[in-house]
Amino acid sequence: MRQCTRIGALAVAAVLTAGTTSARTDDVTFTRDIAPILQRSCQGCHRPGQMGPMSLMTYEDVRPWARAIRTKVVERVMPPWHLDKTVGITEFQNDISLSDREIETVARWVDAGAPRGNAADLPAQPDWPADNAWRLADEYGREPDLVVTSDPWTQTAEGQDQWWQPIVETGLTEDRWVAGMEVRPTLEGRRVTHHAVVYLQQEEQPGDHVAAVDVPGRGSYLTEFAVGKVGDIFRENTGKLLKVGSRIAFDNHYHSVGEEITSSTDVGIWFYPKGTVPKYRVFGQALGVQHAMATLDIPPGKVTIHHSYVSLPLPARLENYQPHMHVRGKAMSMEAIYPDGRVEMLNHVDHFDFNWHVNYVYTDDSAPVLPKGTVIHLTAWHDNTAANRANPDPTQWVGWGQRSFDDMYHAHVNMTYLTDEDYDEIIAARRARRSSND
Ligand code: HEC
The missing domain is CATH 2.60.120.230 (Jelly Rolls)
Known part of the structure; x- marks a missing residue:
């Protein structure tokens, strides 16, 4: 499975060529040192219309938050990445965490009074994808073959986080192999959707020794909308199997943002051509x-x-x-x-x-x-x-x-x-x- 981070990767490449220069103690600046970090690791969520509570796009946006940013970054609360990076595997497709050196750079910048720096140092804004496009459509050269939509939920202006768990039929009349999937809350809904986990419910063959182990009452893990993640592209010759009569169980986590917002979540699915069976079936398991x-x-x-x-x-x-x-x-x-x-x-x-x-x-x-x-x-x-x-x-x-x-x-x-x-x-x-x- 290859995660769809192509657009993210382009943005990162732009940032890298613009130069994440090393931080000298005396002159850490927003334009040269901080903006590239925010572009790569923060703006995916902290830009207008996304889930972050404030935009971190411009110096004017960022300056009032400097202290809070220092605290969250140094405590490794932001960006959300909760791994002990000193042990185990260190390479991930969707790693948005900051290096020790980047954390130090942010801290020094705030301690130095959050200076703006030279306008000329500011890297170009990454090309954020159009908010309402399916990002995997480029990969497959077409819109998704099937879109399954959760029943809408209205999140009140104020109040506790809510979990909304509707179950929706896929309507498939024959078994199909999934090549890729993308999960997408509606545009408005992205502001209140903290994450959306999507489970698959279907009859599995008894005795199949590799049958998915389900989360009781939910199904097997299918895909999700979450941190740094827009979907799954399964590796060559691998895919998930969606059967006749299958259902999608959503687990949408909503938070309030000060105004009432109605949201639903779409799952877009791209199939292998009819009759093509990938060599390997990928099983979502709850180990x-x-x-x-x-x-x-x-x-x-x-x-x-x-x-x-x-x-x-x-x-x-x-x-x-x-x-x-x-x-x-x-x-x-x-x-x-x-x-x-x-x-x-x-x-x-x-x-x-x-x-x-x-x-x-x-x-x-x-x-x-x-x-x-x-x-x-x-x-x-x-x-x-x-x-x-x-x-x-x-x-x-x-x-x-x-x-x-x-x-x-x-x-x-x-x-x-x-x-x-x-x-x-x-x-x-x-x-x-x-x-x-x-
Ligand atoms: C995956 C999305 C995401 C990413 C990436 C992310 N944030 Fe956040 N951030 C949020 C959300 C959502 C909140 C609101 C609190 C919560 O739900 O944890 C938040 C809260 C914050 C807050 C606290 C705001 C307050 O009200 O006190 C700060 C500061 C912050 N983020 C800074 C950053 C910085 C700096 C980065 C990058 C280094 C970053 N965030 C990356 C989603 C994100």
């Missing part, structure tokens, strides 16, 4: 969910650690990692325990925030490719103490459940199960690349 349902036990006032182990029935490539917990969720790691006993930390999300469904999407080269019999080990930390600011009530015992004041833990991972030959080939190709780089 660990069954074990978590049976065992999650979070006493009042405690920080708990739970483990679950999922063994791979076949060689597999893990396309992404997206931990899922609720308000008491604190951290989650995913390790691979190889058949020979070797343990590898794949990734650790050390400052999980349930408000953000951050999906860490691996690149072609960084996606873990694991042999049959590997055990995926998930470790989940929940904080049910008063120190957890998101905790509504540290005196409550908490168990597994769907409501946001219950808790859960699992990892949404798109799994591509490989043949032994393809597994050997991918591993050999990676070895060859590594040794030629040495």
Whole structure:
């Protein structure tokens, strides 16, 4: 699966050639040092019409927020990216996080009084895509083959965050293979849509040893609208299967922005041509969910650690990692325990925030490719103490459940199960690349 970041990548390229120059202590300026950082890592959300509460496009926009920006950036709250970058895999398709050096640059700039700098240093504005275009339409040379739309929701001007979970029929009269997908709230709706997760509900063949493991009551993870992400383009010869009679279950998270806004979410789907069957079916799985349902036990006032182990029935490539917990969720790691006993930390999300469904999407080269019999080990930390600011009530015992004041833990991972030959080939190709780089 390749995530659609092409437009983002163009913007990044423009920024890089414009020069993210190193920060000298004396003269960090907005135009030369800060604007490129904001373009790459902030403006995707902080521009008019997007979900960020304020625009960070111009010096005039940014100046009043300088202090707040310093705090959020130094605490690594913004941009939302909750991974411990010191361990595990470090390459992702959708990485919007700031490097230590960029964080330092932002801090120095604010400490120096947030100077504007030379107008001539200002890089050109990236070409943000037209707000109402399907971004994958360029990739496929056509509008989506199928659009499934969630029932509308009206978010009040003020009030609590809301989760809206309508279920909509796809209307398919034959099975179809999905080549790519994009999720898009309506234009107005983008201001109030924090994220939208999309699940697939359909009958799977019993006995299929790689059948999707569903989130009970929801379905298997299909795709989403979330941080830095507009859709999925499945790798060559891979795709998801949508069956006759399938349904799309939306999980739209809305927040209030001071005015009443009605929103719905579209899923645009591009199919493989009729009759074309990709070699591999990609399965959206909720790893660990069954074990978590049976065992999650979070006493009042405690920080708990739970483990679950999922063994791979076949060689597999893990396309992404997206931990899922609720308000008491604190951290989650995913390790691979190889058949020979070797343990590898794949990734650790050390400052999980349930408000953000951050999906860490691996690149072609960084996606873990694991042999049959590997055990995926998930470790989940929940904080049910008063120190957890998101905790509504540290005196409550908490168990597994769907409501946001219950808790859960699992990892949404798109799994591509490989043949032994393809597994050997991918591993050999990676070895060859590594040794030629040495
Ligand atoms: C994925 C979207 C997204 C990205 C990327 C993002 N933000 Fe935000 N930001 C938000 C949203 C939404 C909020 C509102 C609070 C929340 O929901 O967490 C916010 C809140 C903030 C706030 C607090 C505003 C307040 O009211 O106090 C600051 C400051 C901020 N962002 C700065 C940044 C900076 C600087 C960057 C880039 C380095 C960035 N953000 C990247 C979405 C984003």
